[in-house]
Amino acid sequence: EAKHQGRGQCCLFAARMDESIKTRQLMASELRQALQQEKLQVYYQPLMNIDGSRVMGLEALLRWHHPGKGFVPPAEFIPIAEETGQIVQLGEWVLREACRVARQWPQLSIAVNVSPIQFRSAGFVERISEIVRSEQADSQQIELEITEGVLMDDTQEAKVIIDGLRAAGFRIALDDFGTGYSSLNYLSHFPVDKIKIDRSFIQSLDSGENATAIIESVVKLGHAMGLTVTAEGVETSSQMSALAEAGCNQLQGYLFSEAIPPDRIASLLSSGDYSG
Numbered sequence: 001e002a003k004h005q006g007r008g009q010c011c012l013f014a015a016r017m018d019e020s021i022k023t024r025q026l027m028a029s030e031l032r033q034a035l036q037q038e039k040l041q042v043y044y045q046p047l048m049n050i051d052g053s054r055v056m057g058l059e060a061l062l063r064w065h066h067p068g069k070g071f072v073p074p075a076e077f078i079p080i081a082e083e084t085g086q087i088v089q090l091g092e093w094v095l096r097e098a099c100r101v102a103r104q105w106p107q108l109s110i111a112v113n114v115s116p117i118q119f120r121s122a123g124f125v126e127r128i129s130e131i132v133r134s135e136q137a138d139s140q141q142i143e144l145e146i147t148e149g150v151l152m153d154d155t156q157e158a159k160v161i162i163d164g165l166r167a168a169g170f171r172i173a174l175d176d177f178g179t180g181y182s183s184l185n186y187l188s189h190f191p192v193d194k195i196k197i198d199r200s201f202i203q204s205l206d207s208g209e210n211a212t213a214i215i216e217s218v219v220k221l222g223h224a225m226g227l228t229v230t231a232e233g234v235e236t237s238s239q240m241s242a243l244a245e246a247g248c249n250q251l252q253g254y255l256f257s258e259a260i261p262p263d264r265i266a267s268l269l270s271s272g273d274y275s276g
């Protein structure tokens with residue numbers, strides 16, 4: 001009986017596996033088509049100064065409006081693009097789009113996310129430098145957001161790549177700071193320009209007192225190392241005041257704006273009203 005049941009569960013499991021592999025394969029091929037047919041879009045979310053009165057920069061975020069499923073969140077399709085290697089092409093396309101926005105708004109810094117797969121792909125530094133050159137943008141205006149995943153594994157190789165990026169003029173931000181295993185350790189080994197405190201810490205501001213202490217010490221540490229400190233996922237004005245109190249430099253979150261299509265950047269910049 002037990003044996004029989006076990007076999008049944010096993011088959012069910014195998015069937016589900018098969019199903020999920022099919023789903024992923026389908027999504028991968030749809031994603032390839034979407035890129036070819038220009039069905040993907042890059043949206044931009046503002047990074048604000050500490051009192052939310054000025055837009056300092058924009059973060060480029062991929063958007064996929066699937067014909068059947070509607071909006072598919074990046075958390076769902078980026079891992080698939082990473083598995084298939086498509087993320088390299090996708091990431092380069094996002095950078096190209098971002099360069100056009102950068103050229104149009106020279107006063108803003110434009111942040112672009114870099115997947116660990118893309119970061120480790122052969123010729124990464126040269127290829128992205130070439131993209132920026134051919135788009136006639138300024139690499140100094142581009143901020144590359146990396147996560148700890150980029151720094152793990154071969155840390156020596158990672159350091160060479162980061163040095164290459166900085167030599168090419170790019171600025172580096174450490175994204176989702178505090179969520180990995182050894183954020184502090186990485187900070188001491190890799191030269192970055194900015195840390196972005198992960199949204200989970202900002203959310204905790206409302207509940208626990210420790211969050212304030214953690215954020216204050218991250219800000220102090222960042223400043224001692226000459227880094228800009230940004231908070232991501234700021235949703236309430238009480239979070240904003242706590243972050244200002246802690247000495248944070250920049251804020252990003254729904255309190256100001258979600259990511260918007262590029263044709264709305266002009267009105268975002270001219271409205272002067274960013275609080276909802």
Ligand code: C2E
Pocket residue numbers: 045060061062073074075078091094113114115145175176199232233234235252253254255259
């Ligand atoms: P991320 O780089 O940490 O981007 C911030 C995410 O937080 C974005 O989600 C943004 O829409 C969301 N967010 C911003 N403010 C708030 C807020 O106040 N509250 C809440 N709840 N969320 C907020 P999104 O666009 O869904 O992207 C998720 C992740 O997907 C990104 O996290 C990034 O890791 C990845 N991603 C997005 N675009 C790209 C891309 O072009 N390349 C790569 N490699 N990854 C990307």
Ligand code: MG
Pocket residue numbers: 059113145175
């Ligand atoms: Mg990011």
Ligand code: MG
Pocket residue numbers: 175176196232
């Ligand atoms: Mg982030």
Ligand code: MG
Pocket residue numbers: 175176198199232
């Ligand atoms: Mg995050």
